[in-house]
Amino acid sequence: MTSETQERRPLFKPVRGVTLAGLIGALAFACGVALTATSGWLIVRASERPVVLTLLTAIVAVRAFGIGRPVFRYVERLVSHNAALADLTDRRTAAYRQLVPLTPARLGTKRRADLLSGVVRDLDDEVDIQVRVVVPLITTVGAALVAVVTTFVVHPPAGFVVLGSVVAAALVGWIDLALERRGQAASLAARGQVDRVAHLVASGANELGAIRATDEPMTWLAYAQKNVEKAAFAQSRGRAVGVALALAVTGVATLAMAWVLDGEVEAGTINGPFAALLLLTPLALGDVVGLIPDALGSLARSSAARDRLEALLTQEPAVRDSGSEAAPNETVPHLRVRDLTASWTGEKTDLGPVTLDVAPGEHIAVTGPNGCGKSTLLAVLARHLDPTGGTYAWGERDVRDLPLDAVRDGIAFVDDDPHLFAGSLRANLLLARPDADDTDVLRALERAGLGPWLAELGEGLDTHLGEYLVSAGRSGAESVATATERSISGGERARLGIARALLSERPVILLDEPVAHLDGPTADAVVRDLLTASAGRTVVMVSHHPIAFDALDRVIDLPAVTS
Incomplete structure (x- = not known):
């Protein structure tokens, strides 16, 4: 509906x-x-x-x-x-x-x-x-x-x-x-x-x-x-x-x-x-x-x-589904953007024109001055926003000719404030891939650099998350008496968002300032762990700061928007 x-x-x-x-x-x-x-x-x-x-x-x-x-x-x-x-x-x-x-x-x-x-x-x-x-x-x-x-x-x-x-x-x-x-x-x-x-x-x-x-x-x-x-x-x-x-x-x-x-x-x-x-x-x-x-x-x-x-x-959606049933054939797509422009409101241009070619499995960063359209570019790539001009091709086909859900199913999106639901650590990760087993979840946490953090949690994957994490000890009879609660740090939250993206096994990972609130060394470590764990997948990261840029294949500097 x-x-x-x-x-x-x-x-x-x-x-x-x-x-x-x-x-x-x-x-x-x-x-x-x-x-x-x-x-x-x-x-x-x-x-x-x-x-x-x-x-x-x-x-x-x-x-x-x-x-x-x-x-x-x-x-x-x-x-x-x-x-x-x-x-x-x-x-x-x-x-x-x-x-x-x-x-x-x-x-x-x-x-x-x-x-x-x-x-x-x-x-x-x-x-x-x-x-x-x-x-x-x-x-x-x-x-x-x-x-x-x-x-x-x-x-x-x-x-x-x-x-x-x-x-x-x-x-x-x-x-x-x-x-x-x-x-x-x-x-x-x-x-x-x-x-x-x-x-x-x-x-x-x-x-x-x-x-x-x-x-x-x-x-x-x-x-x-x-x-x-x-x-x-x-x-x-x-x-x-x-x-x-x-x-x-x-x-x-x-x-x-x-x-x-x-x-x-x-x-x-x-x-x-x-x-x-x-x-x-x-x-x-x-x-x-x-x-x-x-x-x-x-x-x-x-x-x-x-x-x-x-x-x-009753607002008009920002993205229209083509209604096509032909799913994309590419396992890891070649993303091609030509003279792309986009607007959030239709009143002014928020992006472009931009031309960009991202090869399958390439890791790139997109940077540029405030207001140049970095987040808008990610929104277009993620199919959260339709282009107002130019083309965006997924492999050999324009994304607007492909089923909306099929394109979105190939993309994992991580922003600067991943949301944690009130539930277990396992349930929060399984949102990305419901059919994953505990082995897959543990591997994703390890690849996101959360192995030592997980080892400190008394209840492991059953630990309750939300604004706080609650670890209650291993014995059921003593769980109420030994329950402890502490806040989740920004680095842990960012890594949990990345762990979701890795667990999803989606071929394209889009990152919108994923470590914006972290200190320099922590941010650098989080991004490097992500890039190492994402070998073979396409990664496009938006960042204001040169975080781990030397580990990337390319850095794209967007120019200011031209009206």
């Missing part, structure tokens, strides 16, 4: 099972309204000390409504959450499929973990509309309809009061939704400002500290935080207005019902127990009306999440 072919589903369209859940919820709240009203009739009628047999029907009804409300509510929760979780599974799968063609050119400058976390949160918020909006609104409409029809049948003047309270509640919902949407937009803008400033301050903390220039950035951060607080207050104020108005509607409706019934009780047209039943009906409806502010607040949040997801996932 791509962003071009996915049909946009209406925001309010209930998924399978949600409508049923809403109707069951309506039964639960109808039982609640009936329970309150019938209890009022029973209490007042019992105060008159009638024959007990005349109260049995009301007593049985109170018991039935009292039991029915929690039972229906429980069933509604089971049905609605089961439907929403199934929908969330499908939506996540579809969203991840849409993200793949957009990687990395259309995903902006956010860190990958932040981007993925944002997508997950937005999907959760969008799917929440089923449980937090659709079900409550169906419940509210259903319960209100039952109350209005029943009161009209029993006593038309009371029916008009109940109908008026329902219409007023709908108006309150409209006001609340407007306030919630305004507050949601302000809150998102303020949080985005905090994220940008915090990332700027954190990423440049060492440099700012070195020149003693931390005061002004911290002032920016404090200002951004104040904006978040203001936005949060405005958002909570909108919710408070909705809740207060909903309570006011219930109170006014109850007073109106008392005014309508007062004269009729005095005139003797209705008796006291019957009046109590009708008087408590709008009060009992307050529980139903009280669902509206929370439901519309969730609607505002879900709408904003949907807009963000749509803006991200």
Whole structure:
């Protein structure tokens, strides 16, 4: 599924099972309204000390409504959450499929973990509309309809009061939704400002500290935080207005019902127990009306999440698949670039024109001034970005005539910050080649220069990785007590990325500043180990610094981009 072919589903369209859940919820709240009203009739009628047999029907009804409300509510929760979780599974799968063609050119400058976390949160918020909006609104409409029809049948003047309270509640919902949407937009803008400033301050903390220039950035951060607080207050104020108005509607409706019934009780047209039943009906409806502010607040949040997801996932992919089924024939391809130009946004040229010929198994470095397009060249070679001009041939064929996955399957890409997933060392390496066995994994780690490091890990390939590595000792009974945790160094992280590339056995290895954050001797050792282990494979490395250049076949110096 791509962003071009996915049909946009209406925001309010209930998924399978949600409508049923809403109707069951309506039964639960109808039982609640009936329970309150019938209890009022029973209490007042019992105060008159009638024959007990005349109260049995009301007593049985109170018991039935009292039991029915929690039972229906429980069933509604089971049905609605089961439907929403199934929908969330499908939506996540579809969203991840849409993200793949957009990687990395259309995903902006956010860190990958932040981007993925944002997508997950937005999907959760969008799917929440089923449980937090659709079900409550169906419940509210259903319960209100039952109350209005029943009161009209029993006593038309009371029916008009109940109908008026329902219409007023709908108006309150409209006001609340407007306030919630305004507050949601302000809150998102303020949080985005905090994220940008915090990332700027954190990423440049060492440099700012070195020149003693931390005061002004911290002032920016404090200002951004104040904006978040203001936005949060405005958002909570909108919710408070909705809740207060909903309570006011219930109170006014109850007073109106008392005014309508007062004269009729005095005139003797209705008796006291019957009046109590009708008087408590709008009060009992307050529980139903009280669902509206929370439901519309969730609607505002879900709408904003949907807009963000749509803006991200409906972008035009930076690479188009040819649709061809003819896979490349070359084991290690000859890469030829002729008068190549490329652009990330289409607004300006970020690379070229460049002409480059990389023979099979050749190891080269690409260097040049900032902004000359080194990383853009790697993105084109990796099929992350289509050329805007010139040609890029894989062997004897233009890459745009080959299947996209077939070309990407021949390339291992290592950047300056390899991501480590929360899982075992083995699982992190097997991402590169799922069918590899432990012998293959150990060989890749040795060839990446991680043999001594691995020997220090008590659990070996079972060691847990993430931001930290956790080695728990070899005895299961003592593993909790002896668990140790330490951070993974930049050199270890870089070597793990290289080990993945080596384990993949892909014929082309592309390196984008793989040792940018390492000290000189460590960086030199990492690159030399990689080149030694990559004999027979093509290696193209982008680097600002002459790291192990003497061990390479060639060094290409890119000129500045010409407009």
